[in-house]
Amino acid sequence: MPRETILLVDDEPEIIKLIEIYLNNEGYQLLTASNGLEALSQLNANQVDLIILDGMMPFMDGFETCMKIREENDTPIIMLSAKSQDIDKITGLSIGADDYVTKPFNPLELMARIKSQLRRHKRLGSARTDNEIEIDDLVINFATHRVTVDRQEVKLTPREFGILKLLAVNRGIVLSMDKIYQEVWNEPFMVSKNTVMVHIRKLREKIEKDSQNPRYIKTVWGIGYRMENE
Template identity: 80%
Template sequence: MSARETILLVDDEREIVKLMEIYFKNEGYRLLQASDGLEALELLQANEVDLIILDVMMPRMDGIEACMRIREARDTPIIMLSAKSQDIDKIAGLSIGADDYVTKPFNPLELMARVKSQLRRYKRFGNRPIETRDEIQIDDLVINFATHTVTVDQQEVKLTPREFAILKLLAVNRGIVLSMDKIYEEVWNEPFMESKNTVMVHIRKIREKIERDPQHPRYIKTVWGIGYKMEPN
């Protein structure tokens, strides 16, 4: 089976690039390679890319800055790679717009599984309209599933694919309290394993983008001890 999606792998460690090249080609993916953030941005100007794997520590432009630059114009799924394994480092990566975080050294099969999961999710939430209703409006918040756009007070806000998936899940189920494990399992498409911080970080980033006052949100409400919900109109 040939997947034919294009993956951009950005890493200055040649051994990792050569190893992953074998795995991606065996799965039928088209692979583009860059050794730093600047080279990655140049490739993105000239190529359509379905997913980006971005190392944190690189010369010229590191992965953190590159991720922020990419998020200014694209909602392409991004998986960060880093030798740092502390929770604060993972949270930092997710906070700047990454969709997933893999710690080095990693099992290539695990990375491949995460790539496939991200691509499935992006196709599901990112660029395919739902059959029943293409748009939900809650006060001044408008979520359009067909165009994958979100506007607040008629101003478009940029969400990552995972942020959009969370917002869509809450909007479709507005009036219902969704636990953090339910949100994680629905959006990440994998069993919940003590990932409350991950969900909380994404909710915080969504609120920063759609709420006038993130400390007193009017769209995404916290139900203490349970989870989150959006109120019906």
């Protein structure tokens, strides 16, 4: 069974070598980067389960890198920094780090924190499953109302999200425009069908690469709309 992949971002060769020994002993896969720009490149190219992020690096420091990562990624981050003041720890945690370890550090303690964060993230991931539907590159989170396509967040209006959620929950089933209106607007269908059609068109423009040849929301002529299973 493949083990988790750790991205270690640090510009000190001695630190990298030390942590690498302990990670290898625990069976983790290791990726490295020497600055924030390299770290973002690694994240774009690889599936990473946890990030160890040095606070002080050239080009882009760990704090700025952490904020950039958090714009679209919830991978656990452990900040590893020589800055040991309380304000530094508070800053690191407030911008999105999950844990903060100061240098010099005990490698065994760092390993324990890594395992703890991986367990926590796995539990949260399991809890999120019931609140998320993933259809190919489209991910819909019902709890946060967050929608992403190809990992890029898409901003939807409440009506658009309501339509998307309804179709996703009933994917594979054709829903009439009457049904969509009644469920999303929560009132009897007494208006022009154009209301639903306009919202579907706007929704497609946001989530489809080619809204004229939709990939996710299909039109069933004369009946309504259906979302594909995959």
